[in-house]
Amino acid sequence: MAMNETRYDWLSDRWVIFAPNRENRPDQYRQSRSNSPNAIMECPFCAGHEHETPKPTLVLPENNCDETSTNRSADAAKRVRLAWQVRVVPNKFPAIHLHEPHSDENIRAHFQASSATTVSEGALGGSSVKPLQTWQANHLFQRNTPRGAHEVIIESSVHVDSITALPVDHIAIIFEAYRRRLNHWRAQRDLKYAVIFKNYGADAGASLYHSHSQLISLDFVPRDIEKVNQRLVLHHEQYGSCYICRLVNEEEERQQRILYSSEHFVALCPFASRFPYSFSIIPRAHKSRYEEISQAERQDLALVSKKTLAALESAHPSAAYNFVLQTSPFGDCYEQAHHWRLRVIPRLSKVAGFEWGSDCFINTVTPEQAAQTLRAHLS
Amino acid sequence: MAMNETRYDWLSDRWVIFAPNRENRPDQYRQSRSNSPNAIMECPFCAGHEHETPKPTLVLPENNCDETSTNRSADAAKRVRLAWQVRVVPNKFPAIHLHEPHSDENIRAHFQASSATTVSEGALGGSSVKPLQTWQANHLFQRNTPRGAHEVIIESSVHVDSITALPVDHIAIIFEAYRRRLNHWRAQRDLKYAVIFKNYGADAGASLYHSHSQLISLDFVPRDIEKVNQRLVLHHEQYGSCYICRLVNEEEERQQRILYSSEHFVALCPFASRFPYSFSIIPRAHKSRYEEISQAERQDLALVSKKTLAALESAHPSAAYNFVLQTSPFGDCYEQAHHWRLRVIPRLSKVAGFEWGSDCFINTVTPEQAAQTLRAHLS
Numbered sequence: 001m002a003m004n005e006t007r008y009d010w011l012s013d014r015w016v017i018f019a020p021n022r023e024n025r026p027d028q029y030r031q032s033r034s035n036s037p038n039a040i041m042e043c044p045f046c047a048g049h050e051h052e053t054p055k056p057t058l059v060l061p062e063n064n065c066d067e068t069s070t071n072r073s074a075d076a077a078k079r080v081r082l083a084w085q086v087r088v089v090p091n092k093f094p095a096i097h098l099h100e101p102h103s104d105e106n107i108r109a110h111f112q113a114s115s116a117t118t119v120s121e122g123a124l125g126g127s128s129v130k131p132l133q134t135w136q137a138n139h140l141f142q143r144n145t146p147r148g149a150h151e152v153i154i155e156s157s158v159h160v161d162s163i164t165a166l167p168v169d170h171i172a173i174i175f176e177a178y179r180r181r182l183n184h185w186r187a188q189r190d191l192k193y194a195v196i197f198k199n200y201g202a203d204a205g206a207s208l209y210h211s212h213s214q215l216i217s218l219d220f221v222p223r224d225i226e227k228v229n230q231r232l233v234l235h236h237e238q239y240g241s242c243y244i245c246r247l248v249n250e251e252e253e254r255q256q257r258i259l260y261s262s263e264h265f266v267a268l269c270p271f272a273s274r275f276p277y278s279f280s281i282i283p284r285a286h287k288s289r290y291e292e293i294s295q296a297e298r299q300d301l302a303l304v305s306k307k308t309l310a311a312l313e314s315a316h317p318s319a320a321y322n323f324v325l326q327t328s329p330f331g332d333c334y335e336q337a338h339h340w341r342l343r344v345i346p347r348l349s350k351v352a353g354f355e356w357g358s359d360c361f362i363n364t365v366t367p368e369q370a371a372q373t374l375r376a377h378l379s
Numbered sequence: 380m381a382m383n384e385t386r387y388d389w390l391s392d393r394w395v396i397f398a399p400n401r402e403n404r405p406d407q408y409r410q411s412r413s414n415s416p417n418a419i420m421e422c423p424f425c426a427g428h429e430h431e432t433p434k435p436t437l438v439l440p441e442n443n444c445d446e447t448s449t450n451r452s453a454d455a456a457k458r459v460r461l462a463w464q465v466r467v468v469p470n471k472f473p474a475i476h477l478h479e480p481h482s483d484e485n486i487r488a489h490f491q492a493s494s495a496t497t498v499s500e501g502a503l504g505g506s507s508v509k510p511l512q513t514w515q516a517n518h519l520f521q522r523n524t525p526r527g528a529h530e531v532i533i534e535s536s537v538h539v540d541s542i543t544a545l546p547v548d549h550i551a552i553i554f555e556a557y558r559r560r561l562n563h564w565r566a567q568r569d570l571k572y573a574v575i576f577k578n579y580g581a582d583a584g585a586s587l588y589h590s591h592s593q594l595i596s597l598d599f600v601p602r603d604i605e606k607v608n609q610r611l612v613l614h615h616e617q618y619g620s621c622y623i624c625r626l627v628n629e630e631e632e633r634q635q636r637i638l639y640s641s642e643h644f645v646a647l648c649p650f651a652s653r654f655p656y657s658f659s660i661i662p663r664a665h666k667s668r669y670e671e672i673s674q675a676e677r678q679d680l681a682l683v684s685k686k687t688l689a690a691l692e693s694a695h696p697s698a699a700y701n702f703v704l705q706t707s708p709f710g711d712c713y714e715q716a717h718h719w720r721l722r723v724i725p726r727l728s729k730v731a732g733f734e735w736g737s738d739c740f741i742n743t744v745t746p747e748q749a750a751q752t753l754r755a756h757l758s
Binding site: 015246272274 | 394402514584595629649730731732741744748
C-alpha cells in the first residue's frame with residue numbers, strides 16, 4: 001500500500017494530504033447507481049457485522065460484552081448487538097496513518113518534519129514567510145509523513161441514514177462519544193489538532209448510507225484553522241472580548257439570522273456564509289474545547305441539532321450536508337481565545353470555477369432568507 | 380430584484396458575494412432530470428436564438444452583420460447565424476452588477492467602499508489586520524456593493540457541449556475573445572481584477588449544456604488572489620526569479636508530472652494539487668498578463684488545451700471540470716511578478732466535511748499517477 005504523505009503548495013501556502021489508499025474504499029452511492037445488491041444487506045456498520053470493521057476504540061454505553069472474544073456464542077453475539085448504541089472504530093481506509101507515540105519510525109518522521117523548518121514554519125505557524133536566502137529546488141517539493149488518526153463514529157446499531165431519525169437521548173450519546181475521543185487524542189503528545197465531521201449524502205462526500213461521522217487528528221494545524229485562531233486571539237487582545245461571544249449577543253438582538261435558541265445554544269445563519277442555508281450551532285458559554293461540554297449541555301445540543309437538521313431536511317428533502325465540529329487546536333498557549341462551534345454546511349449548490357479560482361464564493365441565498373425558511377420548517 | 384452585495388466574514392477574512400437573482404437562472408441539468416423537453420431545442424446559445432441573450436459585447440470573427448438591426452430579413456438573420464463563431468454577452472443573471480464608470484451611484488458606492496477602510500484594507504490588502512481600537516457592532520456586519528461585470532462567452536454557434544469538439548483554429552478564436560474582453564475590463568478605472576472560468580458539467584456548476592465560459596471582473600481583488608500575488612512578489616524579492624518559471628524548469632527536468640509540452644506551453648499536474656487529475660497549462664515565457672499572448676502562442680494554447688482536455692475526457696468520460704484562467708490583477712505595482720496560467724480542475728471527487736472545516740484537502744490520486752494516466756490518453 002502506498003504511504004500517505006502531505007505536500008506543501010508554496011504558492012497558496014497550503015498543505016495537501018495524499019491518501020492513495022482511499023481510492024479503494026467502497027462507495028455504496030456509486031454501487032447503487034450501477035444496480036448492485038441492496039446496500040442495507042451489505043452494510044458493515046449494522047449490528048451483526050461488527051467483525052467487518054476493525055476493533056473498536058470506544059463502545060457506548062460501556063458494558064461487559066467483549067467484542068473481541070474468540071469463542072463467542074450466538075447469545076453473546078446477540079447481546080453485543082443489542083447492547084451498543086455508538087461504536088467508534090479506526091477507519092479501514094485512513095487519510096492519516098496512526099500516530100504511535102513510541103515507535104522509532106515516529107521519531108524519525110518527527111525529526112524529518114523538524115528539519116524542513118524554515119518555509120513550513122512560516123506556512124503553518126504564521127502569516128509571514130521566511131524562506132532560506134539561497135534558492136533550492138526542494139523548496140518546490142516539500143513533503144512530510146502526517147501522523148494522527150482517522151476514526152469512524154458509527155452512530156447507531158440499526159440502519160438509519162440520518163441522525164435525525166434517532167431519539168434525542170441517543171444523539172446525546174453520540175456527542176458523548178465525540179467528547180471522549182477528542183479527549184483521548186488531545187492527550188497524545190505531538191498531536192496538534194482534531195476535527196469531527198459528518199458527510200451526509202453523496203454530494204457531501206459520503207460513501208456509506210449508515211449514519212456515521214468521522215474524526216481526524218493531525219500532528220499539524222491546518223493553515224485555515226491556525227488563521228482563524230490567530231484572529232480570535234487578536235480580537236481578545238484588541239477588545240478584551242471573544243469575537244464569537246459578541247457575535248452571538250449582537251445576532252440575538254437583531255434576531256433576523258437566528259434559526260433557534262435554547263438554554264445553552266444559539267443556532268444562526270452566519271452573516272457572510274459561503275453556502276446557501278448553512279448555519280452554526282454556538283454555545284452561549286465561552287468554552288474553547290468542545291470536550292468541556294457538560295451533560296446538560298450535551299443533552300441540549302442533541303435537541304438543537306435534531307431540531308435544526310430536521311428543519312433542513314424538511315426544507316430540502318434531498319439535501320446533502322456536511323457538519324464540522326470545531327474545537328480548539330491542542331496545546332496552544334492562546335487556546336482560551338477559541339470558542340467551539342458546530343458548523344452545518346448544506347450542499348445545495350455546486351462550487352464552480354469562479355470560487356476555485358479566487359476563493360471568493362457566490363451565495364444565492366441570503367442568511368436572512370435562509371433563517372426565515374428554516375424557521376418555518378422547525379417542528 | 381434584490382441588489383447583489385458583498386459581505387465580509389471577519390473570522391475567516393473572506394468577502395462573500397450574495398447574488399439572490401442567480402437563484403432564478405435556468406438549469407438544463409435539473410430540467411433534464413425532471414423530463415422536460417430536449418435541452419437542445421431550448422438552447423439560448425444556439426444560432427438563431429441570438430434574440431434570447433442580451434446585446435453582445437463582442438462577436439468574432441468581426442464582420443458587418445449588425446445583430447441589433449430591427450428590420451432584419453430572413454437572409455440577414457441567416458448571415459448572422461453563419462457568420463459568428465464566438466459571441467460574448469452580458470450574463471442575464473449576473474453575480475456582479477455592471478460597472479458604470481461615470482454614474483453618480485457608482486461614485487457613491489465607491490465612497491462607501493472607501494469609508495469602510497480599516498478592517499477591510501487589512502482584509503483585502505495584506506495579511507495583517509488593524510481593527511479600530513474601540514469595538515463597534517458594525518465590525519461584525521460589513522457589507523458593500525460590488526461592481527464589475529459578468530459576461531458569458533458563447534464558444535460556438537452550433538450546439539456542442541465540449542470545447543474539444545471544436546477545431547483548433549476555432550478554439551484559438553475563443554482564446555482571442557478572452558484576450559479582448561480582459562483587455563477591455565483592465566482598461567476600466569476602479570476595476571481591480573478579472574477572471575475567466577469554465578464550468579463543464581453539472582458537478583462543476585454548469586447550468587447550460589452549450590459550450591461556454593464566463594468572465595467576472597471586480598472592483599476588489601479576492602483575498603486568495605492577493606495572497607498568491609504577494610507570494611510571487613516575495614519570491615522575486617528573495618531570489619530574483621519567478622517562482623513559476625523555476626517550477627516549470629524543475630518539473631521539465633524531472634518529467635514525472637509533465638502531461639504535455641509544446642513550443643510555448645507546459646501542461647503539468649501540480650506537485651501538491653488539491654484535486655485528482657488537476658493540471659495547469661503554463662506559458663514558458665514569463666508574462667504577467669494573459670492579454671499579452673501572441674497569435675502564435677494563442678494557436679499553440681488552443682492545441683495544448685484541446686489535447687489535454689480530450690485526454691481528461693478520454694480517461695474519465697463522465698468527468699465534470701472547471702478551468703480558470705488566472706491573469707495578473709489590474710494596476711498592481713508588482714504586476715510583473717505574476718505569471719499567468721490556465722488551471723484545469725476535474726470534479727471527480729466530492730469536497731467533504733474535513734476539507735470545509737480545515738481548508739486542508741485529501742487527494743486520493745498523486746499527480747505522478749495522474750500525469751501517467753492522462754499521458755496514456757493523449758492522442
